[in-house]
Amino acid sequence: MNNLFEHVLNPLSDIGTNDFFNIDEGEDAWSDAHANFLSSLSESETKDLLKCSHRLDLKSRDYLFRAGDHSNDVYIVAGGCIRLFQVSPTGKETILWFSFPGEIFGIAELSRGNERQLYAVANEATQVFSIRSKDFTQFLGTHPEAAMKAIGILSARVRALGHILVGLTSDNVETRIARLLMRFAAVSSGTRCCAGSTEGELCVRVRLTHQDIANLIGASRQTVSTTLAHLRKIDAVRTVDQHIHIVQPDHMRRLLGLSAA
Amino acid sequence: MNNLFEHVLNPLSDIGTNDFFNIDEGEDAWSDAHANFLSSLSESETKDLLKCSHRLDLKSRDYLFRAGDHSNDVYIVAGGCIRLFQVSPTGKETILWFSFPGEIFGIAELSRGNERQLYAVANEATQVFSIRSKDFTQFLGTHPEAAMKAIGILSARVRALGHILVGLTSDNVETRIARLLMRFAAVSSGTRCCAGSTEGELCVRVRLTHQDIANLIGASRQTVSTTLAHLRKIDAVRTVDQHIHIVQPDHMRRLLGLSAA
DNA sequence: ACAACATTGTCGCCTAGGTGACAATCTTCG
DNA sequence: CGAAGATTGTCACCTAGGCGACAATGTTGT
Incomplete structure (x- = not known):
């Protein structure tokens, strides 16, 4: 499964020779909340997607974006880990999820031309591919399979958040x-x-x-x-x-x- | 309020001429959590989608599905209101959202061939279109525009759930x-x-x-x-x-x- | 119309967990 | 190396809100 990524990693160093890409499917809904977008794509899809991306290197604690920003790029984690969170007016931080290598984030804000709703910060030294929202939208439009994968990812997120909600109110x-x-x-x-x-x-x-x-x-x-x-x-x-x-x-x-x- | 939908309930005339479908965009992320899937589709898309649907009439308190069910149809509310919720092992019920006319639900479980994660019950006398998951998937595959809309809907739900989560922990x-x-x-x-x-x-x-x-x-x-x-x-x-x-x-x-x- | 059931209003009591305040370690990085 | 800053461990205290228990009032099906 990993070698499928060699072509991804290559043009851009050896990120992801790493086993992190292997996420074994657990039995509950959580596991696929971290479904790996990148690895679910075919080789040609991956190529098409990444050719319009560029890579960013982040040091620990670097912000990728903040709530209120007007950027709405989509990102894919190459290596490391991104923390996605919101801050309430009282300053309380609520972490919504972490994104691990291969995972995509920022899609939920794709359709909202508006403002970023949350903060994304590197939890450690992290590399991401960033893709302009226009390019990503076009990619999805021309790759129906990939669009379905995106739907799957978002669905998983919805389910995961639902579970968190239930846990929060009853555990x-x-x-x-x-x-x-x-x-x-x-x-x-x-x-x-x-x-x-x-x-x-x-x-x-x-x-x-x-x-x-x-x-x-x-x-x-x-x-x-x-x-x-x-x-x-x-x-x-x-x-x-x-x-x-x-x-x-x-x-x-x-x-x-x-x-x- | 219901007569607005009469034409929906009739076979499938010119859905979307109606005002209810127009949900005015508030300033926060909530408003589009209830984005109206049906009205966002073009006339021909609507026709294609609904022709493989069939309509169900539910009395108040009728269950459409329960957690654990193996069905994974997708539904669109024609009239009335559906309550989507989960039940914790202690019996505590957590409502995730309500679906109003024009809204679609069950998509989040589309990709999970598995089991239903939640319960759907009619909150009042309600009519829904049900669409077999296979048909819906195919519909999305052949209507890229609609697939993008679906992505938008799911994204909105992700944002909405995120906000609820933050509210729950800080308000x-x-x-x-x-x-x-x-x-x-x-x-x-x-x-x-x-x-x-x-x-x-x-x-x-x-x-x-x-x-x-x-x-x-x-x-x-x-x-x-x-x-x-x-x-x-x-x-x-x-x-x-x-x-x-x-x-x-x-x-x-x-x-x-x-x-x- | 009436019994069966669902919803609301309001007690008092009780506990999970928030808050603030330190002291003791770890990390980082100049 | 060493100081500034993060992170942890643990107090004591305090309160928002859960829970059980009723009585009163609405709603529904037949």
Whole structure:
């Protein structure tokens, strides 16, 4: 599956020789929320799309766009990770999702000639392909298959946001965190964790601060710290290097199965 | 309000001459969350789409589908109103959105051959066109313009859900209710309220029980009752017949402008 | 018209989680 | 290296809003 991308990566360095492109389909609706747009395209589609793109390199914390901007380009992550979030007037940040390599973002604002609705910032050093909205629209118009893929991506996002909404109104913080971790573990599965991971453990490969988690699940930073400490105490998770390991995925899954389908 | 649709309900005459289809673009992202799919299509597209549809009549409270169902047809509301919601394992119902005449729903589950993720129930006597997913997919494939419209609809839904999410994590119940009412008022604008409405008032034309509101904003029924009573006391809203009127829209808007862009 | 059911209004009590305030570590980068 | 800045851990305190329990009032089907 990866070699399919060699031609993508090449003209533009070796981004994406990386296994990140492999996202195995989990059983729930989350997994395909991170459906990989780029990899779903055929070779010729990919070529057509990327030939009108240009690449951007972002340092950690660089903003790609902000709410209110008038740009409405569409982006595809080549490597790294982009954080998409909104800020409420009170300054509270709500992270809507992260975009990982191969994923596309900014489409939802394509149809709204208007203003950007959210902020996109590089969560780490990140490379993206940027495509002018006009070019992208034209690409979709001339590649019906790709348009259908786009519809699929957006649909997945709708479903994912729906699930988040339900979780937010009916789960407590601990459950929300647990679910979030499982989700990210699924996204980043496919690569064994480099650090010493006991067999059977799941690795949440993304660097998430407690604040990030708080912003993702709609809780306060302090509560996240406390809850995470508790999850550690009951051996549900452990911290390796900078990231979290889920010690007994099955146990966790069962736990979540009970508190939310 | 319904006679406007008479021609839809007749086979399929000149849909779209009607005013209801015209939803005036508000300044926020909500308004186009209820973008009207049917009216955005050209006459020939409409004809092509509807010729492979068949019509269903639903009584109030009839289920169109349930989570877990294997059907994945796509529907377009002809008249009435469909409530789309999920149920958490604890039995808590979360309403994701209502679909009004001309709106399409079920697309988000098109790409997921799998199972329905949510429940769709008639909120009142309702007529819908149902289209088999295969037919709809084919329709999109052969009508690029329509596919773009679909992308637009889904994008709007993504934006809308994003906003709801932000509101949920940063606004209190009163603000959430206020925003909700403004949103529904916008959706149902365009027709003057039949009942005695003082000039300048906005009418929320949908029949919403307190429980509905609670399920929409993620609060308890009791809190909604209390909060609504408070809004009534401060003359922000009043209850006419079965529905709510927003007394001073501008005042309300300003209020919301402060607590959330 | 009436029984069965759905909706609303309002209590009082109770807890999950927000907030502020520090101190203790980590990271970064000049 | 070392200072400025991020990130974490943990207090104590406080409140928005959930929950159960009724009574009153509306709505519906037959």
